[in-house]
Amino acid sequence: MRKACHYYLLILLLFCFFPLKAHGITNEECLGCHGDKGLTKAGPKGKVVSLYVELDVLKKSVHGKFKCVDCHLIKEVPHDRVKEVSCEGCHKKAFEAFKGSIHEQVKKADLRPSCKGCHGKHDIKKKEEFPHFVCKNCHLSSYEVYKDSVHGKAAIKEGKHSDIATCHDCHGGHAIYKANDPRSSVYHLNLPHTCGKCHASEELAKKHNIPVANAYQLYMDSIHGRAITKSGLLVSANCTDCHGGHDIRKHIDPKSTISRENVCKTCGKCHAGIVEVYRESIHGKLLLEGNPNAPTCVSCHTAHEIKRADVPRWQLEVIRECGTCHKESRTTYKDSYHGKITALGFTRVAKCADCHGAHDIQRKSDPRSRISEQRLIETCSSCHPGANENFVKFICHADPTDKDRFPILFYTLFFMTGLLLAVFGFFTIHTVFLWLPRSWIERISKKRKKEHIGGDYEQFK
C-alpha cells in the first residue's frame, strides 16, 4: 500500500514537472534540429518551406535574450506541428490597437498583414530601427509617389534615424484606419493635427530649412482651419487638399500642386468660379504669359493664414499686399482721404479692390475695368451717389510733388508751403527768438526791482 502511494506521488510530480520540463527546452536543443540548413517541411501548394533558424539573427534582435520556447509554445522535443506565434501575450497594447484596424480587416487571409508581416520574425528591430519602408511591400504605388516627394527624398537621403515623415508618422502604426474613418490620423478633420506634429515646430523648420515654421498655427487660425476645427466642415481645405498627400513637393518645384504654375488650379478645385474670373483678369493673363511678378491666389490671400474677405484686418492687409508691387499707387493712396482713413484702421472707405475690383482687375484701358472711362461714374457712385462727370475728374492717386504730371497741385502745394514758411519764419524770429526772451528778462528784472525796493523799505523801517 505504501509503495502504491509512492508511485501515485511520483506520477503526480511528473504531471507537475511536465510543463516545466518543456520550458526548460534550451535553444541548443532547438538548434539540434533547426540548425540544420537542410531541414524543410512541405508548405501549401507544394512549396518547400525551410525550417532552418539562424540563431545570430535572433540574438541581434530586440528579442535577443529570449528563448525559442518563449514564443514557440512546444511541450516536448521533438515536437509536432506548432501553433502560430502570438505576440498578444506580451504586446497587449499594440495588439489592442491593431484590432479593428484596416489591416486586421483585410478579407483575404494571405494578404492580411500580421505582426511578423511588418515587424519580421526573428530579426525584430527596435522602434527606431524599424525597417523604413516596410509598407511598400504591399503599397508599392503609394511608395513610388512618396519617394519623389519632399518627404520621401529627404527620408531616403537621411536614412533610418531621421525625423522626416515616413508612412507610419502620418498613417499610424497599429491603429491604421481608412482615410474616411473618423478614427484615422489622416481623416479629413484629423489630418491638420497629424501634419502639425512636425509643422508647428520652429526647431524642426530650422533644422530642415522649411520656409514656413508655424504653418500649423497659421492654418489653424485661417478660414480653412477654423472651418475644420470649429465646424467640422469636410469640404474645407486641409493640408493635403493643397499640398497633396504622398506627392508633396516644394513650391519651387514646377510639379508641385502649390507651384506658381499650379497653385491657382489647386485653389480652383474648390473655388472654381473665382479662378475662372481670375484667369480673365490682367493678373491672370500675366501669369499665363509667364510674368514672374504676376500675383497668384496666394500672393494676395497668403497661403496658410487665409482670412475671410470681409474681415477688416485682412481688408487693410491686402492694401499693403497690393502695394508690394504697386508701390507708387500705394504711396499716393496713403496721401488721399481714403488712404488716411484706412491707415487709421477703418475700412468703410474705398480700398484698392473697391475701385479696381479684386479677381476681375483689368487695365484702365479695358472697357471691362471698373475704372475705365465707361465705368468710372458707376464705380464712384457706389459710394458717392450722384457722382457725375465732373466728380470723377478727382485724381485718386495724386502726387502734388510731381510738377510735370500735376502742375496745378504742385503750385498749390508750393504756394501753401511758401505761405507756411513765411508766416512761421517771421513769427519764429519775432516771437520765439526775440519777444519771448525779452519779455521774460523784463519780468524777472521787474520782480527783482520790486524785491529790492521792498528790502530797502524794510531796512528803512
Next chain:
Amino acid sequence: MSNSSNHEYFRFNLIHRLLHGAIIISFLGLAITGMPLKYSGSDWSYRLVRWVGGFEAAAFLHRVCAVITFGYFIGHLIYLAYFFAVINKEPFGKFIFGPNSMVPNLKDLRDIRDMFKWFFGLGPKPKFDRFTYWEKFDYWAVFWGMFMIGGSGLMLWFPTFFSKYVPGWLFNVATIIHSDEALLASGFIFIFHYIHTHIRGEKFPLDYVIFTGRLTEEELKEERPLEYQRLLEKGEIEEIKTNPTPRWLRNFSAIVGLSALIVGIIIVILIGITEYHHIKHVLLANH
C-alpha cells in the same frame, strides 16, 4: 497786479467773449478731430480717433465744429453790421482808419519796427492803442482761414454737390489747401498766438481779459497807454469802468483758459514731433 483798486475797465463785451469762446471750442474740436487724419500714420492719431469714438464720430464732430465755426463767423459779420449801424457814431471812413479799427495802418508798421528795436534794447517799448499789430494779424488770419480752410472744407464735405459746378481735380486742390492751412492755423494759434497773449513774460500763464472782459487800471495804462490817454481826454473812460472781476468768473476763466492752453500745446507738440520725423525721413530718403 496785487494793487487792488476797486474798479476795472471793460475791454471786451459779452458778444466778443462769447464769440471767442465759440472759437476756442470749435478750433480745438477741429484740431483734435482733424489732425489724426492729417497724420494718420502716427500712433497718437490712431489712439486719438479711437478715443473720440472712431473715424465716423471724429468726422461727425469735425463737421459739428465746422458749423460752429461758420456760425461764429456769420455771428461776427452780423455784429459788425449792428456795430456800424447802431453803436458806432463816428463816420465810417474815420472809424476805419482810427484807433478802434482792426484795419492795419502806418502806425502798426512803426510799432513793428519799434518792437524789434525794443527786443534788442535799442529803444523803449512802443506805446499801443486799442489794437496791436499782432492782434490785427490774428483777426485777419481768421478771415483768411475762413475762406481757405472753410471753403475747401465745405467742398470736401459736399463733393457731389460742388461737382455739379467744378471739376473733380479741384477737390485735390481743396485737400492740399485744407490740410496745409490746418497746419498753418493750428501752428500759428498754438505757438504764436499763445505766446503773444499768454506765455510771454508780461502775461504768463494766462491773460484773463478775453474771458473776464476786464483790464485793471494798471494793465490798461501799461499795455494800451494811448487808448487810456484818449479815453481819459475824451472823458469816455467812465463809460467802460466796472466793478472788479467776480471771483467765480476769474476761477472759471482760469479753468477754461488754462485747459484750452494745455490742449493746444499738447496738439502742437504732437504735430511737431510727427512733422520732425516726417521731414527727417524725407531728407534721409533724398540723400
